[in-house]
Amino acid sequence: MSWRVSADIGGTFTDLVAIGPAGQLRTRKVSSSVGDYGRAIVEGLGQLFAEVGFQAREVEEVLHATTVASNAILEHKGAKTGLITTQGFRDVLEIRTLRMPRLYDLTWEKPAPLVPRYLRLGVTERVLHTGEVATPLDEAEAVAAIEALLAEGVEAIAVCLLHSYANPAHERRIGELIRARAPKLPVSLSVDVLPEMKEYERTSTTVINAYLGPVLGRYLTGLVEDLKGGGLAAPLLLMQSSGGLMPAPEAARLPVRCVESGPAAGVIGAQALAKRIGMPNVISFDMGGTTAKAGVIEEYQVAQAAEYSVGGGIMVGSRLLSGAGYQVKVPSIDLAEVGAGGGSLIRIDAAGAPVVGPESAGAVPGPVCYGKGNTQPTVTDANVVLGYLNPAGLVGGALPIDAAASRAAIAEKVAAPLGLSPEAAAHGAHLIAASNMIRALKAVSSERGRDPRGFALVAFGGNGPLFAAGMAEALGMRRVVIPPSAGVFSAVGLLASEVEVHLSRSWRRPVAGLDPAALEEAAAALEAEARERLLAQGFAPARIAVQRTATLRYSGQSFELLVPFAAGDSPAALAEGFGAEHERTYGHRAGAAEPVEIVALQAVGRGLPETPRLPETLDLPPGLPPQPPRPAYFGPKQGWLETPVLTRADLAVPRQGPAIIEEYDCTCLVPPGARAALDGFGNIIIELGEASP
Structure with missing residues (x-):
């Protein structure tokens, strides 16, 4: 096996991951190059190659998640x-x-x-x-x-x-x-x-x-040329909104399938992690520098949406709050997204109340502590004031920060107008940001008829592990999982993804009296086309799997639900599957006499790899050197507490909170009263108090 590399572009950072033939996992986090996103990828990969000591010609594929389409x-x-x-x-x-x-x-x-x-x-x-x-x-x-x-x-x-x-x-x-x-x-x-x-x-x-x-098309053409200029001739595959990969030429032909490319990768990574550790029900939480995203994995399956809106503000993820942007009706992971990240600006509104986001300082100028000209404090500045982030630097010290500037900005712009101390104002901003993101967690759980207390929270992104425990506790969730390389986990998710082909066609028929042979003929035709497309991409017939789905509704409804079915399933079985999904989603189902109709049929073809996309064991990058304890503020009840600063390896022996785990790509916060330990796969497992009845 040769090396495989992935690149995930975010609003603030571009995350790069390489996995080697012996399971070596190596990462690099660089600032996103706004206006020319490909430059950060090429330069960052060059640094990664030099650091790890392998050649570009050893790379067999380059996987990419991008915000170019959504930004346009x-x-x-x-x-x-x-x-x-x-x-x-x-x-x-x-x-x-x-x-x-x-x-x-x-x-x-x-x-x-x-x-x-x-x-x-x-x-x-x-x-x-x-x-x-x-x-x-x-x-x-x-x-x-x-x-x-x-x-x-x-x-x-x-x-x-x-x-x-x-x-x-x-x-x-x-x-x-x-x-x-x-x-x-x-x-x-x-x-x-x-x-x-x-x-x-x-x-x-x-x-x-x-x-x-x-x-x-222009972006991909330029990126491919730049990669070749750096010696990388491996094929480029893009992440689709559905969580599957597609070749770059196909992405240029059907770019609408890549609008939510970046957020999808993290959910696929969470799904792979859930299967590995035996947790069938998890909620993924990805918080970066600009936005926070949530998705749900139930019985190891990623929740899918048939359509979504983009470009009309923040995507709340509620079926009752649609219509704000431009409608995109392609398969996508069912995500909720809010404008809350490390770069989210903290301000006082006209009514004198503190507001966090959705406006962001982004990569440039970034938070006040970056020293790049911003004077308006951000969530990152609040976390610096609270002692949660290293006051000397981030990204393993590669990004120096000015903690005094953060405190001064919070004091002047937030604390003074509210008559609070800087730490009280910063803690309030931290809680407001958390409450904004809890909306996203609710949107994919309770608003979808799922009780979040029955799920574990898998948190990642540069800021996700800082907020995860507090948010989980507020929702009555008892377990938080922080995977290795959590700060670049979406790029790891790319490495776990498979090539997918999505096909659909309208096929409106009432289920009652439907000829089973007609249903089989229509579904088989879509399945055959999916297989043909994957064969054309070089997959052997034995390495192709196709799943059939149908969208159904009660006659007269405006919205449909997606229901999987297998070859040979009767129309009655399909209707029963729809009824069960309707009850799970909306809390009720109609009587047996209510007519059900099929609206469309779909086929999802997957190209199965010859070997697992991620090996059973990973050789993880070394941790940061030990750091001394530092004071951290945990609200008016606990106040300032001297808090140990640990590495992930230190959690081989379970620890009680409070604790701060510092890593190259993120910082994890274990609040007072919580317990943190490593599992057999290197994940940090944070156990919280008993869930409320």
Whole structure:
């Protein structure tokens, strides 16, 4: 086995991990290079290679999770995109579904469409939902629309015609007409991106794919060239929002599948960890410098969502609070995300109350203690004042910090206006940040019908282990797991991921009276296509696994639920699976007489590796040198306590809190009353008090 490397770009840091033929796990954390994210990857890998002592030619694959796609949407810096649709439907993108994230907020405004109205053109044609052509395509009109968009200098074109999922002929023809006139122009057809019903979701997803295509394409082309310049000719694979990997050329063709690329990697890592240590039910908590993300693993399975919104503010993760951003209907890990990280700014609002985030200092200028020009205190500055973080430096001393500057900023900007001491103000900010992030944990647990007290909390990211124990205790959870290399754990999760192919098609049928043979035929066709695509990527037939799923709903419902099923399962078994999932999610199910209908079918193909993606035992990097105890503040009841500063290895003997475990990539806080120890896999296990009844 050769070396495998992974790179996860965050808003503040870029995390790099390499795993060697004997299970050597080596890490590097570098500041993200905003504006040219690939530079931090190439330079950081060069440092890692030099430190570990292996050559770039020994790397067999490079795995990557990136925020390039999501940032392009958030910052409205995607390609100039045109849209061709059925005459009379050019405003679907603007009308949307009339969902509002805040029902009683009269000041809320829909985000501006990614394609302005003058670049949205209709053509004469009409296909019925049955696939029957009611009005033939007017090719002269289509050509005129194409030429008008090209004259406007569009960089990509999306094509989304009414009911094309039932009959793609007109969309395919328009695609041919575009390529005949602009062979190099990126074209996104909805039948290739999302061949499913629901007009707004299909249009929005197709437009986002076109909008991101040139941006991600340029980024990946430049990254591949830079990697080759550094001697790295290994294939580049990207993390999808669903938690699977896809080759870089496929990601450039379907960038919409990589919008939530970064957050997905950490959940996959948590799933691999859960299987290894025998904990079937865990909640993953990933807190970095800008945001905090939560996901749920139940019975070792990652919870999946069929769609989500992006670009409309912070993703709360509630089905009742949708509609804020741009709808993306592709498979994704069911995540909740809030604007809380180490770089989140602390301020006093107009009413005189302290507020933490969602605005962030990011990588530049970063927290006040970084000394890069920021004067507004952040969560990291609060943790420095509280004594939780090393007052001399972070990242093993590679990032010097100015603890006095943190204390001065907290004192002036937060403590003085509130009439508090600096430590009391900092502790309040720490608790506010924790309460913001508890929203994310609730969104993937109690709001999904799951009791968090039945789960362990797996915490990672540069700041996750600092907050995990306090948050778990507030939710009545009794166990926290801090994996090795927790600060770069999302990059470790990349190394555990597998190649995936996702296919779907609308297939609306009532379950009652459904011919089992028709269901099997439709599902088998999708499964065969998934196998063909993986065969084309070099996987042997024996190394391919395909899972079938269906989206179902009670007749008349607006929302569906995803239900897995196997070959040979009867329609009645599928309906029973839907009823059970409905009850688990919403707390009730309808009676047996309530009609259930299938809305769509899906197939997920996985390319299984010849050897395990992560070996059974890992050779972990050495820990930091021992540090003397230091005072840490634990609120008005305990006050300042002299707190031992430990290494992970010190927990081979169980310790009672308070304790601080310092590592190269993160710091873990064990509060008073908690107990911490290492398990047989090198994980820190923090045991809290008994859960409330």
